[in-house]
Amino acid sequence: MKQFSINTNEAGQRFDKYLFKLLKEAPSSFVYKMLRKKNIVLNGKKDDGKSILKEGDVVKVFLADDTFDKFSGVKSNVADTFINVNDGIDFNSYIIYEDGDVILINKPSGVLSQKAEDKDVSINEMAISYMLSSKMILSDELNTFKPSIVNRLDRNTSGMIVFGKSLKGIQILSEMFKERSVDKYYLTIVEGVIDKEQTITGKINKDEKNNKVVIVNEDEKTDKKFDYIKTGINPIAVSKDNKYSLLQIKLYTGKTHQIRAHLSSINHPIIGDGKYGNVKVNDYFRNKYKLRNQLLHSYKLKFYDCDLQVKDKEYTAKIPGVFAKILKGEFDGNVEF
Structure with a gap:
């Protein structure tokens, strides 16, 4: 006989769902059969598997050790x-x-x-x-x-x-x-000068074959169904040679490659982006700074009302070393963001 006490992270789910995880190699028909025969009981009583588990509930499984091991997948812990x-x-x-x-x-x-x-x-x-x-x-x-x-x-x-x-x-x-009750901010450096705060919108379509997305103008008439996207752009600084812009991006919607494709669609591709970027620009940053990937960093999250300790707080993630080197090499002074 095996006995299990339900903990906080197991409580709140249906008994049968818990058993399907515990006996993950067993057919559901076997689990329900064991419940009917009282070979599996909850708090010492027969149960049909529909009860909602509470912390401290006790589950007893009356199976031979080799049967339990077989159906629990214990050999592949x-x-x-x-x-x-x-x-x-x-x-x-x-x-x-x-x-x-x-x-x-x-x-x-x-x-x-x-x-x-x-x-x-x-x-x-x-x-x-x-x-x-x-x-x-x-x-x-x-x-x-x-x-x-x-x-x-x-x-x-x-x-x-x-x-x-x-x-x-x-x-x-x-x-x-x-529900988008978390504000998501990114930092990136793009080709060209953006000196005005703006919000851009559009429609996005994924090309599964090439693992790319295409931005479609909202006004374009089509029978296809596209996902709506919205991206906020806040310029922070322009490079010393007026060729590049450091941006803070607010992500209102979160679709695959949204930021990368959206910025490229307005002729401001992210530096280092091999899918949507400028090959010549990418080569410059690869040779000078050893940049191997798109320079896009999920920089800040702001949480709103919730039953967690992160409620109404914001947190930032330090930029990678290569990002810092490019800021130092291409932009004037100490950039603040």
Whole structure:
């Protein structure tokens, strides 16, 4: 017999959903059969699986050890995925802020937000590995609850990633990003001079084959359905040779490649952007500053009313070293933002 006590991060879900995670290799028909036969009970009583779990509830599973191991996938412990992920990495240096529900992470350029393939290592795996090594979560708990990031950045975009450590954190933060009750600001350097604050809008269409997006003018008549986008532009400084502009971008909508494609569509592509940028300009910055990726940094998040400690606060992520070098080399004096 196996006994499990429901913790904070497991509470609030239906009993059968919990069992599908606990016995992830078992068919749902097997789980419901065990419930009917009282081989799985909740607080010592028969249950149909529809009860909502509460913290402190006790689940008992009356299965032979080899049967339980087979259906729980114990031989391929989920925690093994995260062992040694952070070897040689000072993950603490990425942390901007942390409490019991949230970690704000300054993701380096070149690191995935979430893995696309099993062999990938992403900031999500790094954060879970950090929690395991710090004993904030136990390996067994990962079978029924996984902490997770709640926003994504392109691999080659640096800056602020929000990670939910608890179920409460994930649920509240996910809803905030969905409802756009988090203000998102980016820093970037673009080709050309932009000296007036402006808000640009349009429609966006994704070219799946080439993994690019195309901006369509709002007034253009078409039968196709496009996503609406809105991007705020606040110029901060112009380079010494009047060739480049440092911008703060406010992201009102969050679509794939929105900032990169939107700025390129108004003839101000981001420097270093191999997809939407100017090859000649990119070569200049690659040769002079070793810039390998688009210079786009998720710089600041401002949170509004919520039941978390980040309520009504804003946080900033330090710019990468190459960004600082370009500012020093191409712009006058100390640029403030």
